[in-house]
Amino acid sequence: MKKNKLILFAFFLIFLSGCSSASGIWGWYVIDPSTKTGLTNIKFLIGGFTSTIQLSIVAAFLSIVLGLIVALPGISNNKFFRILSRIYVEFVRAIPLLPMLFWVFYGLPVIFKSLGLNINIDAFWGAVLTLAISDSAFTAEIYRSGIQSISRGQKEAAQTIGLNYFQTMRYVILPQALRRILPPLANQFIYIVKMSAFASVIGMQELTRRANEIVVTEYRPLEVYTLLIFEYLVLVLVISFAVRWLERKMGSNESLNN
Amino acid sequence: MIYANHAIEIKNLIKWFDDFNVLNNVNLIVNHGEIVVICGPSGSGKSTLVRCINRLETHDGGNVKVIGETLTNDPKSFAKISSDVGMVFQQFNLFPHLTVLDNLTLGPVHALGLDQKSAEVRAYNLLERVKIPEQAKKMPHALSGGQQQRVAIARSLCMQPKIMLFDEPTSALDPEMISEVLDVITDLATDGITMVVVTHEMGFAHKVANRMIFMDEGRIVEEGKPSMFFKNPKTDRCKTFLNQILKH
Ligand SMILES: Nc1ncnc2c1ncn2[C@@H]1O[C@H](COP(=O)(O)OP(=O)(O)OP(=O)(O)O)[C@@H](O)[C@H]1O
Ligand SMILES: [Mg+2]
Numbered sequence A: 001m002k003k004n005k006l007i008l009f010a011f012f013l014i015f016l017s018g019c020s021s022a023s024g025i026w027g028w029y030v031i032d033p034s035t036k037t038g039l040t041n042i043k044f045l046i047g048g049f050t051s052t053i054q055l056s057i058v059a060a061f062l063s064i065v066l067g068l069i070v071a072l073p074g075i076s077n078n079k080f081f082r083i084l085s086r087i088y089v090e091f092v093r094a095i096p097l098l099p100m101l102f103w104v105f106y107g108l109p110v111i112f113k114s115l116g117l118n119i120n121i122d123a124f125w126g127a128v129l130t131l132a133i134s135d136s137a138f139t140a141e142i143y144r145s146g147i148q149s150i151s152r153g154q155k156e157a158a159q160t161i162g163l164n165y166f167q168t169m170r171y172v173i174l175p176q177a178l179r180r181i182l183p184p185l186a187n188q189f190i191y192i193v194k195m196s197a198f199a200s201v202i203g204m205q206e207l208t209r210r211a212n213e214i215v216v217t218e219y220r221p222l223e224v225y226t227l228l229i230f231e232y233l234v235l236v237l238v239i240s241f242a243v244r245w246l247e248r249k250m251g252s253n254e255s256l257n258n
Numbered sequence B: 001m002i003y004a005n006h007a008i009e010i011k012n013l014i015k016w017f018d019d020f021n022v023l024n025n026v027n028l029i030v031n032h033g034e035i036v037v038i039c040g041p042s043g044s045g046k047s048t049l050v051r052c053i054n055r056l057e058t059h060d061g062g063n064v065k066v067i068g069e070t071l072t073n074d075p076k077s078f079a080k081i082s083s084d085v086g087m088v089f090q091q092f093n094l095f096p097h098l099t100v101l102d103n104l105t106l107g108p109v110h111a112l113g114l115d116q117k118s119a120e121v122r123a124y125n126l127l128e129r130v131k132i133p134e135q136a137k138k139m140p141h142a143l144s145g146g147q148q149q150r151v152a153i154a155r156s157l158c159m160q161p162k163i164m165l166f167d168e169p170t171s172a173l174d175p176e177m178i179s180e181v182l183d184v185i186t187d188l189a190t191d192g193i194t195m196v197v198v199t200h201e202m203g204f205a206h207k208v209a210n211r212m213i214f215m216d217e218g219r220i221v222e223e224g225k226p227s228m229f230f231k232n233p234k235t236d237r238c239k240t241f242l243n244q245i246l247k248h
Helices: A001-020 A036-046 A048-074 A079-094 A097-114 A123-148 A150-161 A165-202 A207-218 A221-257 B046-053 B100-108 B116-129 B145-157 B175-189 B202-208 B225-232 B236-247
Strands: B006-017 B020-031 B036-038 B061-066 B084-086 B164-169 B194-200 B211-215 B219-224
Touching: A001 B100, A036 A048, A036 A207, A036 A221, A048 A079, A048 A123, A048 A165, A048 A207, A048 A221, A079 A123, A097 A123, A097 A165, A123 A165, A123 A207, A123 B020, A150 A165, A150 B084, A150 B145, A150 B202, A165 A221, A207 A221, B006 B046, B006 B084, B006 B194, B020 B046, B020 B194, B020 B219, B036 B046, B036 B202, B046 B061, B046 B164, B046 B194, B084 B145, B100 B145, B100 B175, B145 B175, B145 B236, B175 B194, B194 B202, B202 B236, B211 B225, B219 B225, B219 B236
Parallel strands: B036 B194, B036 B211, B084 B164, B164 B194
Antiparallel strands: B006 B020, B006 B061, B211 B219
8 A cells, every 4th residue: 555655646746746837848728627628628538437447347247257167167177178278268368458359349240240140349348358358367367276275175075965066166165265266356357447448449438548539639648648547546546445455354254264 | 786785885996096006906895784994004095995985086997886876987977876975074174164054954955955944954953963053053163173073974964874984083183072073973873874984093993893994005904893803813914003003
């Protein structure tokens, strides 16, 4: 938390210097809410929060589901399933986000079309899919290590009282693994929020895209991008604060149980 | 059909861990209601043998039949009889996130399809039987080791198994708690349930066993009625082992 405060303070200083000095490099009028254009601009910029947050939440949700689907075969006794899961994780982790975004947004519809499917991928779903797939490789690894941290005896005990594989996961393994999984999973959400900025290049009207558009019309990149950075900073700090809280809560449970 | 007369029938069982031959041609027939106690030095394959009976380990050769069902490496072969074979582990393996009561009802509700209410009635009966009904609402970590192991026994019994396997059920316990667990197992022994018990508690073995088995290096080296087994071990290896055990 100390470090975050320091960074905040540094930004605050830059901001102040911009407001007070007459050096001329700053032109905050562009987003000054007391002027009419300034107010319009800042409303437009801040309006990007909705898209960024929606995008991130839907992508994170999909990634959490997809990650589990990838992780479970990765810890099964079946070698073939394990290899399949491994390939997915290594492959997806290796692809940079931007090329994957292009592939999903421009390439995937071509495949759909050739299959006779009339599925349209708009900017929102293109970005959601890309973020979810890219992140799922990481969430899968989080699940895997969380589940593997539960002792083998738990699975065996579940087996000896007749539970099948899914019941064992559902009632015995996952509830215990959850407190090891949840904090790093929440942390991954920060990754998604930051990477969601890439959605701007396929025309998603989120924070970064809106900043770009104002920069193009107002020629004030320094001010607009400074604000943009603050916008992400606020978002990430809020999440990171929530994660800390979650970690503390989970941590106290842990000491109770073991 | 002749096999159905036996609770467990193991023929020429062979098991490898990589290039290590853990079980080397083991033959064992356990009758219904029989109580077999297995002892032997560490690493002799006792746990592995017991775990082959309930498919916690697969085998590489030979034949395992449990209640007339031949076990293959297909998990389904065991599914049919899984609720007929209970197991108690050295480390208890209670579910730490569930109350004692929920530990007991989990199997009956989800594997046997009992409704919550009858599962709880059954659970309370068995907690009564292992003498800790007052602990039902507690979490496992709040119990002593002896109490935890008694909960684990009750949890197995909730499935109404025909066979109970015990793998060193008292080895992880402080000395003063050993007898409370052994008493519970002794009480079960009078019930007619088939039991296979791996233990080094020789006083207990002498009292409850119908048959003693001594294992060494993946083989059954000696077996016999407890009276003969303890008084007159036939092999030197068994003699040496018993002397070491009985010294303390
Ligand atoms: N999963 C495994 N992989 C490899 N080797 C194993 C595995 N499980 C057991 N072994 C080895 O097999 C041998 C027999 O193990 P087992 O647990 O059956 O012996 P045991 O008679 O129960 O011994 P103990 O009295 O110490 O419990 C040991 O040498 C052990 O190291
Ligand atoms: Mg053992």
